[in-house]
Amino acid sequence: MKEYTRDQLAKMIDHTELKSSSGQGKIKNLCDEAKMFGFISVCVNPYYVKYAYEQLKDSDVLVCSVIGFPLGMSTTEIKAAEARKAVSEGAEEIDMVINVGALRDKNYDFVLEDIRQVVVASAPAHVKVIFETCYLTDEQIVKACQLSVEAGAHYVKTSTGFGAFGAFEDHIKIMRETVGPDIGVKASGGINNLKDALRMIEAGASRIGTSAGVAIVEGVSMLKFAPKAWLEPEIPCHICPVRSANMSKLPKGVYAYYKKKCLDCPHRDKYNKFYE
Amino acid sequence: MTNINSKELFGWMGKIVKINVSNGTQEIVEISDDIRKKYIGGRGLGVKLYSDMCNADIDPFSAENPIIFLTGPLTGLIPTAGRYQVISRSPQTGTISDSSSGGFFGNVLKKTGIDGFIVTGKAEKPVYLLVTDDGIEIKDATHLWGKNTHDTRDILTAEYPKSSVASIGPAGENQVLYSAIMNDKDRAAGRGGMGAIMGSKNLKAIVAFGTKDIPVADPDGFKELLAKLSRLIDKNPVTGKSLNLLGTSVLVNVINAHGMFPTENFKRGVFNDAEGISGEKITEVLLQKRSACFHCPIACGRSTRTANKSGEGPEYESVWAFGAQLGINDLTKITEANYLCNELGLDTITTGSTIGCAMELYEKGVFPHELKWGDANILEKLIEDIAYKRGIGAELALGSKRLAEKFGKPELAMHVKGLEIPAYDPRGAQGQALSYATSNRGGCHMRAYAIAPEILGSPMNIDRYSSDGKAEIVALLQDISAVVDSTVLCRFLQFAMSISTFAEMIEVVTGLKYTDDELLTVGTRIYNLEREFNSKAGFTRKDDILPVRFLEEELDEGSSRNRVVHLDKMLDEFYKIRGWDENGIPTEETKKKLRI
Numbered sequence: 043m044k045e046y047t048r049d050q051l052a053k054m055i056d057h058t059e060l061k062s063s064s065g066q067g068k069i070k071n072l073c074d075e076a077k078m079f080g081f082i083s084v085c086v087n088p089y090y091v092k093y094a095y096e097q098l099k100d101s102d103v104l105v106c107s108v109i110g111f112p113l114g115m116s117t118t119e120i121k122a123a124e125a126r127k128a129v130s131e132g133a134e135e136i137d138m139v140i141n142v143g144a145l146r147d148k149n150y151d152f153v154l155e156d157i158r159q160v161v162v163a164s165a166p167a168h169v170k171v172i173f174e175t176c177y178l179t180d181e182q183i184v185k186a187c188q189l190s191v192e193a194g195a196h197y198v199k200t201s202t203g204f205g206a207f208g209a210f211e212d213h214i215k216i217m218r219e220t221v222g223p224d225i226g227v228k229a230s231g232g233i234n235n236l237k238d239a240l241r242m243i244e245a246g247a248s249r250i251g252t253s254a255g256v257a258i259v260e261g262v263s264m265l266k267f268a269p270k271a272w273l274e275p276e277i278p279c280h281i282c283p284v285r286s287a288n289m290s291k292l293p294k295g296v297y298a299y300y301k302k303k304c305l306d307c308p309h310r311d312k313y314n315k316f317y318e
Numbered sequence: 319m320t321n322i323n324s325k326e327l328f329g330w331m332g333k334i335v336k337i338n339v340s341n342g343t344q345e346i347v348e349i350s351d352d353i354r355k356k357y358i359g360g361r362g363l364g365v366k367l368y369s370d371m372c373n374a375d376i377d378p379f380s381a382e383n384p385i386i387f388l389t390g391p392l393t394g395l396i397p398t399a400g401r402y403q404v405i406s407r408s409p410q411t412g413t414i415s416d417s418s419s420g421g422f423f424g425n426v427l428k429k430t431g432i433d434g435f436i437v438t439g440k441a442e443k444p445v446y447l448l449v450t451d452d453g454i455e456i457k458d459a460t461h462l463w464g465k466n467t468h469d470t471r472d473i474l475t476a477e478y479p480k481s482s483v484a485s486i487g488p489a490g491e492n493q494v495l496y497s498a499i500m501n502d503k504d505r506a507a508g509r510g511g512m513g514a515i516m517g518s519k520n521l522k523a524i525v526a527f528g529t530k531d532i533p534v535a536d537p538d539g540f541k542e543l544l545a546k547l548s549r550l551i552d553k554n555p556v557t558g559k560s561l562n563l564l565g566t567s568v569l570v571n572v573i574n575a576h577g578m579f580p581t582e583n584f585k586r587g588v589f590n591d592a593e594g595i596s597g598e599k600i601t602e603v604l605l606q607k608r609s610a611c612f613h614c615p616i617a618c619g620r621s622t623r624t625a626n627k628s629g630e631g632p633e634y635e636s637v638w639a640f641g642a643q644l645g646i647n648d649l650t651k652i653t654e655a656n657y658l659c660n661e662l663g664l665d666t667i668t669t670g671s672t673i674g675c676a677m678e679l680y681e682k683g684v685f686p687h688e689l690k691w692g693d694a695n696i697l698e699k700l701i702e703d704i705a706y707k708r709g710i711g712a713e714l715a716l717g718s719k720r721l722a723e724k725f726g727k728p729e730l731a732m733h734v735k736g737l738e739i740p741a742y743d744p745r746g747a748q749g750q751a752l753s754y755a756t757s758n759r760g761g762c763h764m765r766a767y768a769i770a771p772e773i774l775g776s777p778m779n780i781d782r783y784s785s786d787g788k789a790e791i792v793a794l795l796q797d798i799s800a801v802v803d804s805t806v807l808c809r810f811l812q813f814a815m816s817i818s819t820f821a822e823m824i825e826v827v828t829g830l831k832y833t834d835d836e837l838l839t840v841g842t843r844i845y846n847l848e849r850e851f852n853s854k855a856g857f858t859r860k861d862d863i864l865p866v867r868f869l870e871e872e873l874d875e876g877s878s879r880n881r882v883v884h885l886d887k888m889l890d891e892f893y894k895i896r897g898w899d900e901n902g903i904p905t906e907e908t909k910k911k912l913r914i
Binding site: 071074234235256260262263268274276277280 | 790817
């Protein structure tokens with residue numbers, strides 16, 4: 043696995059605070075931490091874009107705003123207006139949520155236009171397109187990637203952090219293979235420590251969205267010592283999305299898809315058992 | 319040797335006093351720049367001073383045996399830095415040992431203008447040491463002898479307002495092998511029997527009250543450093559949230575869910591009544607307020623109240639020791655047992671574990687006194703009897719190893735090198751198992767807290783069931799822990815901070831620059847020096863062993879079931895990584911490389 047310095051890793055992290063309960067003090071801390079630890083951006087809800095920009099205007103930390111968050115089900119016009127407003131208040135990156143239902147309905151023209159209008163409204167800010175991969179099959183993830191690229195997006199992104207589960211390597215690999223080397227891939231949701239982050243980067247992620255950025259970059263120096271021991275390969279089933287597939291939270295079809303995938307998986311016989 | 323006072327120092331106060339309580343003589347101990355850089359302070363410097371002063375066969379209770387109290391260069395400055403370390407040869411284990419305690423004592427001691435002191439000799443009658451800006455005085459403690467730690471503290475602080483007091487209770491006076499030194503009422507240098515050594519010297523207490531400033535090398539950088547440390551602590555889920563909200567007992571439900579909560583002397587790993595003695599339950603029914611040591615934003619302390627008494631705790635290890643370990647689910651009785659140990663000056667881990675050992679000995683029909691699992695009503699009298707070595711208490715005051723040996727069932731003592739293993743069943747975490755086995759002070763979770771990566775995912779999660787790579791990680795954690803104990807900071811900071819940040823703290827405060835590798839080498843050196851001392855005292859591979867229960871008996875329920883510890887494989891790897899021979903002794907090449 044490639045080695046990263048603390049600074050290199052920080053420049054790949056969107057330092058994130060998106061909880062609806064977060065007050066201004068949390069955002070102040072978020073911005074202070076971003077400056078202190080050198081993160082590429084802070085990722086906030088639109089309400090805090092202006093405030094975050096004020097905190098960061100004398101630094102090289104970017105302000106990233108989520109749009110249509112977290113469900114992606116507002117109308118295209120509202121998403122575009124929300125993005126325009128965020129950019130006018132200082133956002134240099136926009137993380138929009140696609141209309142997941144429309145994608146699953148194969149209403150691709152709508153999804154394409156939904157993304158395109160946000161890209162246009164956000165210029166010159168870069169746009170990352172959040173798929174909420176937990177609700178999609180692999181084929182749907184591929185399609186979402188293709189639509190995002192066609193619409194002019196700059197990044198594809200796995201998750202909001204509010205869905206059934208977050209980022210998994212399997213999905214990152216599919217996204218990277220689909221969009222190629224020139225489009226960014228952002229892994230987000232459930233990335234809580236350095237090892238999680240490194241696995242995502244190894245799989246093809248070029249950006250990490252996390253609220254655990256401080257702990258992640260702080261952990262980098264541990265890897266100088268005993269790197270092989272820290273990075274012992276995970277048991278594949280432990281890092282498989284199937285493990286997180288929860289019947290009560292996933293659409294029936296997606297849940298069945300994951301379970302079928304597990305039954306067909308070559309790792310099943312070796313690893314998918316209770317005891318070591 | 320360069321005198322510690324020979325140049326301007328930052329972080330260190332520049333003075334270590336050696337005092338003989340037999341005759342009252344005092345001298346300044348000289349520390350060279352090289353030694354200071356190689357061992358830092360606290361545990362590291364203490365181990366170095368002790369090793370230089372003593373042969374490995376020294377009797378811990380002899381007048382000649384020194385007991386060393388040290389702060390570190392970061393004491394009094396960095397968050398959590400109110401701590402101090404006590405170093406000597408443990409009467410319980412025979413290993414070189416150190417014990418650390420929080421509270422306020424370390425800060426106040428350092429502000430008297432010294433980094434610490436070394437006590438030798440044996441006073442003819444009970445004494446205490448009064449440490450102030452003007453120096454150290456030996457004072458008569460006849461009126462304090464026999465008093466518990468709370469009364470001792472109250473009497474002395476009434477006489478010396480604003481002071482901080484570290485004292486022993488009746489257990490230490492009676493030289494119970496696992497007696498603690500208690501400071502600020504309820505903070506304990508608990509493990510290894512340091513309180514018994516004080517008792518053997520007729521040293522009842524130390525009263526410290528200092529007002530001097532601690533010099534810092536880079537005052538501007540220090541302000542920035544504090545802001546950064548604050549963010550690191552706050553953003554870490556363990557230090558920023560869990561420990562504050564639920565105290566260390568937050569672990570009860572977590573460890574129980576992992577099938578590693580030792581129940582009835584480690585016969586089982588799941589305690590069915592865990593919820594009723596958990597941190598959540600303590601918060602619900604006992605908590606009065608959250609309390610903090612000096613300059614600590616974590617505030618893991620619990621000021622609690624039962625219907626009859628109030629005090630501090632119980633912390634996780636104590637909840638376990640008087641709870642699951644004994645099959646007891648009465649949170650009030652558990653808490654009051656903890657209070658009592660604090661007052662009498664007993665290590666709660668060894669006290670509870672020894673009672674659990676006795677219960678199993680009784681269950682097996684070899685212990686003549688009736689002690690039944692789950693019987694909470696026995697605790698109060700039993701603990702008092704231990705402290706005063708009365709009746710059955712005299713047997714239990716031996717600790718579990720000696721007790722089980724005496725009754726012909728040594729395998730029922732859950733210890734390493736004579737020190738009782740704390741509240742994590744090693745069968746559920748192979749790294750923690752290796753950590754216990756190779757700990758220089760015996761069965762201890764603090765030499766290398768492998769639970770952090772294996773259970774809590776800090777700094778990264780590793781597979782707790784696997785023995786692969788664990789030797790390397792345990793050695794690394796042992797070395798980092800030795801550094802932190804030498805700076806002298808709270809080990810909880812390790813959750814939130816890396817070796818780089820510890821190096822940064824040292825540089826800003828002292829002006830002394832370490833690379834990450836250099837600082838880690840300090841830890842390696844300390845660990846090897848301790849090992850060297852223990853080797854001379856006769857400890858070898860045969861002592862890096864776990865109770866046979868962990869090696870051969872599988873747990874039969876919970877998520878750690880059907881597992882044992884694969885120790886031999888890990889031990890071979892560990893010795894190789896350490897540069898020790900097959901018997902676990904540092905080679906000449908290793909010592910030369912580390913400049914020991």
